[in-house]
Amino acid sequence: MEMKQKINLELRNRAPEEVTELVLDNCPSVNGEIEGLNDTFKELEFLSMVNVALTSLARLPSLSKLRKLELSDNVISGGLEVLAEKCPNLTYLNLSGNKIKDLSTVEALMMKKMKMKRRMKQVHQEDMRKRRKMKMKQVQIWREKKRRWVSHT
Numbered sequence: 001m002e003m004k005q006k007i008n009l010e011l012r013n014r015a016p017e018e019v020t021e022l023v024l025d026n027c028p029s030v031n032g033e034i035e036g037l038n039d040t041f042k043e044l045e046f047l048s049m050v051n052v053a054l055t056s057l058a059r060l061p062s063l064s065k066l067r068k069l070e071l072s073d074n075v076i077s078g079g080l081e082v083l084a085e086k087c088p089n090l091t092y093l094n095l096s097g098n099k100i101k102d103l104s105t106v107e108a109l110m111m112k113k114m115k116m117k118r119r120m121k122q123v124h125q126e127d128m129r130k131r132r133k134m135k136m137k138q139v140q141i142w143r144e145k146k147r148r149w150v151s152h153t
Contacts, residue, residue, distance in 0.1 A: 001027050003052065004036035016040040025050040025070075032075065034059045049074070062086045073097035080106060 001009070006027040011019065020043050029035060032055030037047075039061045047063070048070035055075045066087045077099040083090060100106065 003027050003029050003034070007036040017042050019044055021046040023048045024052060027052055029053050032056055037061055057082050060086050064088060066090055068092040070094045071098065075099050077101065 003024055006024050007022070010022055010024070016038070017040055019041055022037075022041070022044060025048055029049075029052045032053060034049070034054065034057070037060070041061070041063060043065055044063050045065050046068045047066060050070050051073040053075060054071065055077070057071075057076065057079050060082060063086060067089055069083070069087065069090055069092065072094045073096070075098065076095065080095075083093070095106075
């Protein structure tokens with residue numbers, strides 16, 4: 001059974017948006033690529049593609065809620081940095097039994113992940129500064145209104 005067929009079977013009359021876990025183990029990929037998986041799987045938190053002969057993750061869709069990804073026993077040798085962009089909340093990744101020869105492949109993913117975290121922290125800090133500024137402005141306006149009200153009475 002090919003990957004597309006397995007996805008349809010695993011849906012079990014559910015819409016892709018409703019699926020939180022998807023197990024595609026042991027179904028062969030076509031040309032070493034992911035097939036049938038797309039951006040409509042918005043709620044997907046767990047994805048397993050063990051022993052599916054994957055060579056590339058280039059066709060992996062954006063899965064912003066994905067936390068756990070099982071990719072063991074494939075033929076992946078690189079291109080892991082795509083995971084940092086497409087799966088920003090990934091906390092568990094199993095790559096055992098793949099063709100990764102040196103750690104620089106994994107290091108590229110880790111560095112990209114760290115840069116993204118730093119950027120998100122900066123965005124959060126900027127947002128907090130803006131909120132504080134707005135709050136101070138609201139307090140100043142309130143004080144001014146109170147002062148005017150007190151002076152009129």
